[in-house]
Amino acid sequence: MSKNIRTSVAAGSTAKxxxxxxxxxxxxxxxxxxxxxxxAPQASAATTAPVSGICNGVVNQQAHRGNVQPxxxxxxxxxxxxxxxxxxxxxxxxxxxxxxLTTQIKAAEAEIAALDAEHATLVGKVDLVTMSLTxxxxxxxxxxxxxxxxxxxxxxxxxxxxxxxxxxxxxETQLTAAQTELAGLNTKKTQALADKATKEGELAAxxxxxxxxxxxxxxxxxxxxxxxxxITTATDELAGLTAQGDAAQGLVDAAxxxxxxxxxxxxxxxxxxxxxxxxxxxxxxxxxxxxENLRLAEQSVTxxxxxxxxxxxxxxxxxxxxxxxxxxxxxxxxxxxxxQKEIAAATATPVADAAALKTQLAALEAELAAVKGNSDKxxxxxxxxxxxxxAEIAAAELAAxxKTAVINALNGDLTKLQGQLATLxxxxxxxxxxxxxxxxxxxxLQTSLAGANAQVTxxxxxxxxxxxxxxxxxxxxxxxxxxxxxxxAEIAALEAALPGLTGDxxxxxxxxxxxxxxxxxxxxxxxxxxxxxxxxxxAVTTExxxxxxxxxxxxxxxxxxxxxxxxxxxxxxxxxSLQNQLTPLQTSLNTLNTQISEKEAALTTAxxxxxxxxxxxxTQAATLRTLESAKKPNRDxxxxxxxxxxxxxxxxxAVLDRIAVIDGTIALGGCLA
Numbered sequence: 001m002s003k004n005i006r007t008s009v010a011a012g013s014t015a016k017x018x019x020x021x022x023x024x025x026x027x028x029x030x031x032x033x034x035x036x037x038x039x040a041p042q043a044s045a046a047t048t049a050p051v052s053g054i055c056n057g058v059v060n061q062q063a064h065r066g067n068v069q070p071x072x073x074x075x076x077x078x079x080x081x082x083x084x085x086x087x088x089x090x091x092x093x094x095x096x097x098x099x100x101l102t103t104q105i106k107a108a109e110a111e112i113a114a115l116d117a118e119h120a121t122l123v124g125k126v127d128l129v130t131m132s133l134t135x136x137x138x139x140x141x142x143x144x145x146x147x148x149x150x151x152x153x154x155x156x157x158x159x160x161x162x163x164x165x166x167x168x169x170x171x172e173t174q175l176t177a178a179q180t181e182l183a184g185l186n187t188k189k190t191q192a193l194a195d196k197a198t199k200e201g202e203l204a205a206x207x208x209x210x211x212x213x214x215x216x217x218x219x220x221x222x223x224x225x226x227x228x229x230x231i232t233t234a235t236d237e238l239a240g241l242t243a244q245g246d247a248a249q250g251l252v253d254a255a256x257x258x259x260x261x262x263x264x265x266x267x268x269x270x271x272x273x274x275x276x277x278x279x280x281x282x283x284x285x286x287x288x289x290x291x292e293n294l295r296l297a298e299q300s301v302t303x304x305x306x307x308x309x310x311x312x313x314x315x316x317x318x319x320x321x322x323x324x325x326x327x328x329x330x331x332x333x334x335x336x337x338x339x340q341k342e343i344a345a346a347t348a349t350p351v352a353d354a355a356a357l358k359t360q361l362a363a364l365e366a367e368l369a370a371v372k373g374n375s376d377k378x379x380x381x382x383x384x385x386x387x388x389x390x391a392e393i394a395a396a397e398l399a400a401x402x403k404t405a406v407i408n409a410l411n412g413d414l415t416k417l418q419g420q421l422a423t424l425x426x427x428x429x430x431x432x433x434x435x436x437x438x439x440x441x442x443x444x445l446q447t448s449l450a451g452a453n454a455q456v457t458x459x460x461x462x463x464x465x466x467x468x469x470x471x472x473x474x475x476x477x478x479x480x481x482x483x484x485x486x487x488x489a490e491i492a493a494l495e496a497a498l499p500g501l502t503g504d505x506x507x508x509x510x511x512x513x514x515x516x517x518x519x520x521x522x523x524x525x526x527x528x529x530x531x532x533x534x535x536x537x538x539a540v541t542t543e544x545x546x547x548x549x550x551x552x553x554x555x556x557x558x559x560x561x562x563x564x565x566x567x568x569x570x571x572x573x574x575x576x577s578l579q580n581q582l583t584p585l586q587t588s589l590n591t592l593n594t595q596i597s598e599k600e601a602a603l604t605t606a607x608x609x610x611x612x613x614x615x616x617x618x619t620q621a622a623t624l625r626t627l628e629s630a631k632k633p634n635r636d637x638x639x640x641x642x643x644x645x646x647x648x649x650x651x652x653x654a655v656l657d658r659i660a661v662i663d664g665t666i667a668l669g670g671c672l673a
Contacts, residue, residue, distance in 0.1 A: 364389055616648050
């Protein structure tokens with residue numbers, strides 16, 4: 001290209017010398033003509049020399065004395081005027097020619113200035129091409145080193161990818177099996193919870209019935225106790241009457257009667273004491289059951305509290321992760337915006353219009369074809385201009401190709417950044433979905449926790465009621481035992497006082513008979529009341545057995561539910577462990593895939609460089625053929641162009657070597673060696 005520029009400069013110098021010669025001619029020619037006009041001899045009337053004779057009618061006597069005739073003077077003046085007019089016209093034509101040549105000189109000077117400007121532009125283009133060539137050579141060295149390093153890393157990464165895939169596959173299988181097992185356990189847990197709820201409903205109904213029957217049994221017992229109190233009162237009154245009616249035998253009989261009544265009442269009191277003992281035992285069992293219910297309710301509260309605490313601890317972590325992913329998305333958007341600005345700047349970078357240059361080249365070639373004759377100088381000038389124009393076209397096409405390659409590379413980077421942005425958006429959606437799922441679970445767990453707290457409150461109240469019932473039953477047992485002891489003391493006192501008792505026997509017997517009738521009536525009503533009490537006690541016993549059975553089934557279901565919860569926890573821990581193992585492996589696999597993609601992008605870049613250098617080789621080879629096919633080839637230009645083509649071919653071979661290092665199967669048509 002520098003040779004072509006020198007040729008263009010030489011052609012410009014030749015044209016300049018031609019213009020200088022033309023200017024010199026334009027300046028000298030008017031001077032010569034002017035001198036001719038000045039030095040031209042004027043027409044004048046010649047004086048007549050002395051003559052030996054007299055010319056008829058030509059001169060007069062004064063002519064002999066040297067005087068010119070007026071006619072001859074007029075003729076000479078007329079001839080001079082004509083010559084002056086001719087010379088004046090010639091002078092005007094020469095002035096016009098001078099003005100024309102002056103205009104041509106100014107045009108030539110303007111053309112010389114344009115050629116100088118074009119020369120400066122060409123020198124700048126030469127410097128630009130030299131810098132571009134230097135940059136291309138530096139880029140070639142950088143790409144060669146990067147591709148060699150990338151090839152080594154690609155081989156290593158592919159091996160690591162294979163290892164990770166082999167590790168991930170069994171973990172994913174185990175994870176699937178654990179998730180299936182967890183689903184089955186959750187199904188069993190749901191069924192167990194439903195069964196437990198059903199049994200608890202049945203148990204609540206049985207407890208309600210038991211309380212009703214217990215109330216009925218208590219009422220019957222109270223009725224029997226009231227009847228026994230009436231009998232006791234009648235017996236006491238009978239004893240008093242016996243004491244009043246018979247001072248001796250009556251008192252004895254009354255004492256005996258009272259003794260018999262006391263002995264008869266003793267088994268009832270002992271039965272009441274046994275009943276009170278049974279009630280105390282039942283109250284104690286109810287208290288134990290209430291304590292167990294309270295323990296289970298508190299355990300449920302603890303479980304729900306732990307699950308809620310786990311979710312509440314997880315939510316801030318997820319929020320932090322979401323904020324991090326959103327920050328990455330913002331960063332990636334900024335990178336995408338910067339890359340788009342780079343693309344816009346590369347797109348806006350001006351390049352020479354190759355089409356306009358080709359139009360100028362066609363005009364020069366048409367002008368060369370129009371040259372006729374043996375005007376070698378003109379042809380050389382046109383050939384030099386055509387060669388320079390072709391170099392400009394090649395440089396413009398090269399600049400356009402470079403600009404296109406840069407824009408394509410930037411678009412590739414933009415596509416890669418957009419893919420990374422899509423990946424970050426999907427990660428953000430997954431984190432937000434996980435947070436939403438946990439937040440949706442939280443109200444249900446809080447509701448369950450509130451229910452468990454209500455159960456704890458209810459169980460606490462039930463336990464307090466059971467303790468109160470136990471205290472009352474123990475008090476009743478103490479009272480019954482005290483009554484039995486008092487009755488035994490009364491019997492002992494009656495037995496001690498029996499020998500000394502006397503009284504009015506007849507009246508006492510009549511009153512005794514009446515009282516005995518009342519006592520008989522009361523005793524006759526007692527079996528019915530006892531039967532009612534027995535039936536109520538039997539119903540209470542039956543319902544108590546049913547409650548015990550249902551309580552046992554509920555306890556069994558609670559045990560089953562605990563086992564299922566333990567199994568579910570174990571399965572969830574196993575899944576969590578597998579996920580903890582799977583997550584870093586998947587991260588490593590994604591990293592390897594990214595690195596492999598980068599190596600493939602490097603291969604694509606190398607192939608793009610290969611296509612670009614190939615296009616440059618074609619253009620420079622065409623330029624070389626043009627120089628070699630010229631009528632008078634410029635050896636320096638041909639040698640320089642051959643060096644350019646050889647350099648491009650060396651770059652082409654270097655890129656092929658880079659591609660072979662990245663992928664050795666390309667030279668074999670994609671087949672392994």
